[in-house]
Each structure stands twice: as C-alpha cells, then as structure tokens.
Amino acid sequence: MPDTSYIHAFGAYVPDRVVTNAELASQLACTPEWIESASGIRERRWAGDETVADLATAAARDCLQRAGIEAAQLGLLIVASGSGERRFPGPASTVAAALGLNATPVIDLPIASAGSIFGLSLASRLVGSYGEILVIAAEKMSTVVHGAALDQNTAILFGDGAGAALVSTRPGRFEVLDSVLHTNGECREDLALNWGSPLHMNGPVVIRHASRNLPAGIDEVLKRQNIRAADVVQFVMHQANQNLITRVAKALGVDASRMFSNIAKYGNTSSASMLIAAAEWEPSPGPVVFAGFGAGFNWGALVARSVR
Amino acid sequence: MRDRLLKVLQKVTGQPLNIGDEDSLFESGVLDSFALPDLASGLEEEFSFKVPDADLNPRKFDSIARIEAYLSEHAKV
Numbered sequence: 001m002p003d004t005s006y007i008h009a010f011g012a013y014v015p016d017r018v019v020t021n022a023e024l025a026s027q028l029a030c031t032p033e034w035i036e037s038a039s040g041i042r043e044r045r046w047a048g049d050e051t052v053a054d055l056a057t058a059a060a061r062d063c064l065q066r067a068g069i070e071a072a073q074l075g076l077l078i079v080a081s082g083s084g085e086r087r088f089p090g091p092a093s094t095v096a097a098a099l100g101l102n103a104t105p106v107i108d109l110p111i112a113s114a115g116s117i118f119g120l121s122l123a124s125r126l127v128g129s130y131g132e133i134l135v136i137a138a139e140k141m142s143t144v145v146h147g148a149a150l151d152q153n154t155a156i157l158f159g160d161g162a163g164a165a166l167v168s169t170r171p172g173r174f175e176v177l178d179s180v181l182h183t184n185g186e187c188r189e190d191l192a193l194n195w196g197s198p199l200h201m202n203g204p205v206v207i208r209h210a211s212r213n214l215p216a217g218i219d220e221v222l223k224r225q226n227i228r229a230a231d232v233v234q235f236v237m238h239q240a241n242q243n244l245i246t247r248v249a250k251a252l253g254v255d256a257s258r259m260f261s262n263i264a265k266y267g268n269t270s271s272a273s274m275l276i277a278a279a280e281w282e283p284s285p286g287p288v289v290f291a292g293f294g295a296g297f298n299w300g301a302l303v304a305r306s307v308r
Numbered sequence: 309m310r311d312r313l314l315k316v317l318q319k320v321t322g323q324p325l326n327i328g329d330e331d332s333l334f335e336s337g338v339l340d341s342f343a344l345p346d347l348a349s350g351l352e353e354e355f356s357f358k359v360p361d362a363d364l365n366p367r368k369f370d371s372i373a374r375i376e377a378y379l380s381e382h383a384k385v
Contacts (some may be wrong), residue, residue, distance in 0.1 A: 153341070155315070187361065204364045208345035241344050 003128030006172035007120070007165050007304060011063025012279035013055055014161040014266055015047040021156075028152045035156045036264075040242020044159030044267030046142040052081050052162075053094035056138035059162035059272075060099060062279070063134065067166040071099040073088040075131030075175065078119045080271045082112025082193065082295065083139045091138060105130070112139070112193070113238050113294020115271025116163065121179035122292060123167040131168070136161035137271035140278050144199050151261065154199050159267030163275020172307075174288065178304035181222045182213070190217055210293040215251035217301040218291050225303055227287050229254050234283040238292035239263040239273035248291075270294070313375055316350040329372045344369060351375075355383035 021032035036042055047055060056079055064071055077099075079092035090108030109115050109122075119135035127133055141158035167176075187209060190202040214237065222229060229252040237245060240247045242263050249256040260281050269276060274292050283306045293299035317327055321338055334337040339347060347369060348359040359382075369375050 145325070166373045190361070202361075202364075203341035204344040204348075204366070206360070207342055208364060211345060247342075 005124040005167055005169060005176045006178065007167055007174040008170070009063055009067035009166050010275055010279040010281070011059045011061070011066055011164040012162065012276040013058035013062055014045040014159075014276065015055070015256065016045050017046050019046050019159075021044055021064045024150070024156060027154060029103075029298045030152060030156075034220035037221035038243075039156055039267075040245075040261070040263050041156065041267045042264045045161055047140050047160040050140070051091070051094075052084050052138045052140050053091040055099065055140065055160065055162035055272075056081070056091055056095045056136045056164075057098040059138065059164040059275070060095060060134055060136050063164035063166055066164065069132060069166070071101055073132050074101065074104055074134050076123070076126060076131065076133045077101070077104060077106040078109060078123055078135045079106065080109040080111050080115025080119045080135075080137040081139055082110060082115065082270055083141055083144055084108070084110065087195075111294070111298055112295065113240065114292040114296065114298040114300060115294075116238065116274040117290055117292035117300040117302060118165065118298060119179060120165055121181050121300055123165075124176040124179060124302065127167055127169045133167045134164060135167060135275070136162060136164045137275050139270040139272045141268070141270055144193060151198065153203060154201055154299045157268040159269045161266055161269040161272045161276050163277075165168045165275055165278065165281055173302040174306055176302060177225050177287075178221050179300060180217055182217060182298070183241045184209070184297045188295075191240060191297070207244065209297050210240065210299075211247050211251065213299045214291055214293050214301075217299050218248075218252060218289055221301045222289070223304050227303060231287060232258065232289050233286035234258055234260055234281070235283055235289045235291065236260045236274060236277050237290070238294065239266070239277055240268050240293070259287040309375065309379060312354050313379065316358050317347065317372070319373070320346045320350050327372070329347070332370050333372075334366050334370055339366070339369065347365070351379065351383070355379060357383045
C-alpha cells in the first residue's frame with residue numbers, strides 16, 4: 001500500500017417506504033415465507049420520486065456528519081451505481097453539485113453489487129494523492145424491478161438505498177491493511193442490465209462463481225497479511241442473499257454469526273448494500289473484512305484493522 | 309451410474325429422495341438455484357468431469373432421468 005489509509009466513518013440512507021414480503025407475494029404468486037427462505041429478506045425499501053443521486057447525496061451527508069467534516073474538504077468523490085438514470089454524466093456530478101462542490105473531481109463507477117468494494121479499495125490507494133475521499137454507492141433497484149413484468153427470482157431480492165464511506169490518510173476508525181480486486185469478463189452476460197431490457201440473471205452461474213470467488217478473494221487478501229479467517233472479528237459483505245452469506249462463512253470455516261447481515265431489513269441494494277451494512281455495524285477491535293461480488297463478474301475484498 | 313447419481317443428489321439435498329425419475333426436481337422443491345451448483349460440483353467430483361457454466365441450467369438437471377442423460381453424454385460412466 002503506497003500510503004496508510006483509514007476509513008473514518010460510514011453513512012447510509014434508505015427511503016421511507018417499506019415493501020414487505022406479504023405485499024410482494026401477492027403480486028408474484030408466492031408466499032412471504034418462501035421469499036424469506038429463498039433470500040433471508042423480510043422487507044426492503046423502495047424509493048418514490050427520489051433519484052439515484054438523491055439517495056447518494058443523503059448517504060453522503062450522513063457520512064460527512066458522522067465523520068465531522070465539511071463537503072468542501074473532500075479531494076475526490078467516487079460514486080458507484082448500476083442503476084443510474086442516464087448514460088452520462090453519471091450520478092457523481094449531480095451529487096457533487098448537491099454537496100456544493102464545483103471543482104472537486106468525481107468518478108462514476110458503473111459497477112453493480114461490487115461497486116462498494118471497488119470504490120473502497122480504489123479510494124484506499126488514492127488518498128495519498130487526493131486527500132479526503134468520499135465513496136458512495138447508491139441504487140434505485142426498484143426501477144429495474146419495475147422495468148418489466150415482475151420476475152419472481154429478481155423482484156423478491158432488490159431494494160433501494162445508498163451507503164457511503166469517508167477514506168483519508170488521517171488516522172481514524174479503521175486502518176486499511178490491504179485489498180484485492182478481480183474481474184472475469186467471460187461471465188459478463190450472466191448478470192447484466194441493458195438499457196430498455198429487463199435484468200438478466202443466470203442465478204446458478206452467479207451463485208457458483210460468487211460461492212467460489214468471494215471466499216477465494218477474502219482468503220487471498222488475508223493470506224497476504226498473514227491473518228487467519230478465524231481471527232477476523234467480523235466480515236461485512238455485499239448483502240446479496242442470506243444463503244450466499246452463510247455459504248461464504250462455511251467456505252471460510254467461520255461461524256455464520258461473524259458475517260454481519262442486515263439483508264432482512266433492506267433486501268439486496270446491489271452496490272449500496274455493503275456500505276449500508278457498514279453504517280449499522282460496530283465491530284470489536286481487530287481485523288475486519290469487507291467483500292463484494294457482482295455483475296462483470298467483479299469481486300474483491302479489503303482487510304482493515306478496527307482500532308477501537 | 310444411477311446409484312452414484314442418487315448418492316450425490318441425496319448428499320446435496322440432505323434428505324431422502326421420494327421422487328419419480330421424470331418428476332421435476334425444481335418444481336418439487338428438491339433443488340433450487342443454490343442447490344444446482346452444489347449438485348454440479350458433486351457430479352463433477354463423483355464422475356471426474358466438468359460441468360461448464362453454459363450447462364448450469366435447471367432444464368438440464370430437472371429430473372433424475374435428465375441428469376442420467378446428461379451424464380451419459382458428458383461424463384466418464
């Protein structure tokens with residue numbers, strides 16, 4: 001790592017409207033119990049008129065407040081989203097304007113699901129050049145769900161929301177130790193969203209690769225730091241599906257209770273989920289791991305040390 | 309081959325199989341999207357071959373008869 005970087009704070013925002021399994025089940029010819037057993041999800045939030053940038057801005061403000069800094073102090077803004085409303089510019093420019101920034105560089109990462117871990121890893125390696133970096137991931141997956149006739153396998157999963165993290169060279173809450181990122185473009189068509197088309201998800205292939213690559217990525221970064229999975233105090237991953245989270249724990253040989261999960265409340269909010277989870281997370285001192293996997297296929301893992 | 313296939317299927321599902329050869333394993337709830345990759349891994353190990361991503365499709369593994377047909381075509385049995 002070229003510079004020691006720290007994660008100072010997380011932030012999150014989810015819309016007010018709660019969509020229960022019972023509400024969805026009535027539209028999907030299934031039962032609320034089946035939705036929960038297939039995904040671990042009990043409810044999710046769906047935005048109304050709010051845009052991806054609106055969600056992102058709210059999470060950004062929450063994170064800046066928790067970190068105790070002003071937007072004007074930011075040196076770089078990274079916004080991940082796979083559900084932005086237009087081709088360009090992406091939501092990052094709108095978020096910057098909403099935060100009152102008119103010269104601070106912004107980067108859009110059009111990376112669903114793994115967008116948070118990509119943003120966090122990149123930020124941890126760029127802080128030496130840009131100073132305070134705000135990473136945001138925001139998704140309005142309800143527009144994806146409603147973009148076509150409701151499909152049972154995807155409609156049950158997704159929710160809307162945004163998460164954020166402030167990364168800096170100033171010593172703070174989590175010292176970043178290392179991170180790895182990977183992409184396998186051979187699988188790009190197995191999870192894809194084209195303009196004007198419904199979400200395409202080849203579930204078994206996604207699950208096969210996620211079940212292998214998430215533990216492999218985590219194992220890779222832990223080995224580089226000579227840390228055993230058993231010594232990690234807690235893992236926070238992309239909240240894709242509770243069954244997948246449990247699988248990863250099993251593959252790593254750790255108890256499922258080590259995997260922080262809030263998917264029951266918010267569903268799969270794609271790239272936003274890992275940072276939304278981190279904003280509700282209060283790990284004990286010691287090594288912690290962030291990880292994500294998604295369309296691309298992109299995946300990665302970051303190990304940090306919780307210092308209090 | 310059949311006994312080895314049933315052994316793999318039972319290990320993946322974790323329960324005794326009470327289903328006809330032509331019955332849908334997915335519609336009956338024996339398999340789902342999470343169990344299919346496990347079934348593929350189990351078959352790969354038992355029959356020493358690879359199930360490519362392109363074949364990881366519920367239709368190809370939707371009944372005991374279909375799995376037998378798939379193994380006859382692709383595996384060393």
